[in-house]
Amino acid sequence: MRAGTILRRGALAIGGLGAAFLGYAGGIERRWLEITEHRVEMADIPPEWDGVRIIQLSDFHLGFATPNAMLARAIAETVAMKPDLIVLTGDYANDGRPRPLDLLAPLAKIAPTLAILGNHDYLQRTIGADLIARDLERQGITVLRNDLTAFVHNGVAGIVVGFEDDLDGPGADVKGIVARMQGKSPSIALIHEPDVIDRFPDRWAGLTLSGHTHSAQIRLSPIRRYDWVDWPISEMQSAYPRGWFNVRGNRLYVSHGLGVSTVPLRFCARPELACFTLTRVEHDKG
Numbered sequence: 001m002r003a004g005t006i007l008r009r010g011a012l013a014i015g016g017l018g019a020a021f022l023g024y025a026g027g028i029e030r031r032w033l034e035i036t037e038h039r040v041e042m043a044d045i046p047p048e049w050d051g052v053r054i055i056q057l058s059d060f061h062l063g064f065a066t067p068n069a070m071l072a073r074a075i076a077e078t079v080a081m082k083p084d085l086i087v088l089t090g091d092y093a094n095d096g097r098p099r100p101l102d103l104l105a106p107l108a109k110i111a112p113t114l115a116i117l118g119n120h121d122y123l124q125r126t127i128g129a130d131l132i133a134r135d136l137e138r139q140g141i142t143v144l145r146n147d148l149t150a151f152v153h154n155g156v157a158g159i160v161v162g163f164e165d166d167l168d169g170p171g172a173d174v175k176g177i178v179a180r181m182q183g184k185s186p187s188i189a190l191i192h193e194p195d196v197i198d199r200f201p202d203r204w205a206g207l208t209l210s211g212h213t214h215s216a217q218i219r220l221s222p223i224r225r226y227d228w229v230d231w232p233i234s235e236m237q238s239a240y241p242r243g244w245f246n247v248r249g250n251r252l253y254v255s256h257g258l259g260v261s262t263v264p265l266r267f268c269a270r271p272e273l274a275c276f277t278l279t280r281v282e283h284d285k286g
Contacts, residue, residue: 025218026265030067033271035077035275037275037277038274039279040278042281045158046280047280049153049156049158051278053081053276054085054188055078055083058088058091059255059259060093062094065264071103075104085112086107086110088104089191090117092118096121097128107140116143116144116164116192119165143162146162146172146176147161148186149162159188161188163177172191172199174199188207191210195239203249204249208250208251208252209252209255210240210252210254213242213257214256215269216242217260217265217269220267256270
């Protein structure tokens with residue numbers, strides 16, 4: 001076989017693989033919602049909280065290429081699962097421009113719903129972020145911006161803290177929140193960028209939920225430490241690209257998120273609805 005023929009066939013094969021990749025990553029996976037279930041053993045929750053179910057949704061990126069049907073299914077699945085608490089961990093807009101958030105309206109009707117903002121919500125600076133926060137509140141959602149609130153279940157209250165991710169301000173005010181809590185620890189902490197957990201005191205938060213990385217969005221390696229998101233080539237760089245981590249006694253989960261940014265593709269990083277069931281244990285195993 002001539003060298004030219006081999007090269008042509010090779011080019012066709014590569015082209016075919018490229019077309020298949022783009023068809024799958026752009027046409028199938030970014031629309032293919034994954035529901036993940038996590039049992040979280042915790043020693044520092046009251047007996048009344050045993051079995052609490054929390055659903056996390058993150059990184060909607062409205063205004064780019066997030067499939068509306070997939071988002072609608074994520075909301076419908078959340079409603080059907082009847083959680084005790086719903087948390088939203090940022091990036092509602094892709095470009096910081098406010099867009100209608102009516103699709104989120106069913107959430108607060110079935111369970112307390114708490115939200116934080118993400119870095120993309122600040123791409124139009126504080127003016128845009130304020131409008132996004134206002135629209136979230138119109139849907140009955142409590143927005144935490146370097147703030148805390150009580151979550152009450154079976155008559156017993158715990159504290160949920162939510163950190164800011166502003167681009168033209170101090171960002172996550174970890175020191176301020178720690179001081180406000182006067183030696184107490186939150187039951188749940190919400191951060192958008194997972195690396196904020198590096199600033200937490202040791203063994204401070206029993207469960208921290210984050211988004212931001214999209215699980216690399218296009219995952220090129222099954223080994224987390226070699227994901228491109230861990231390399232210094234993008235604002236998505238993080239030491240915590242996806243899944244579970246224990247950072248000096250602080251337990252962290254990093255969601256895949258729902259939407260996409262930069263490119264309308266997902267590969268080995270399906271959009272995620274994450275459900276956590278808190279389980280009380282006598283001694284913390286984590």
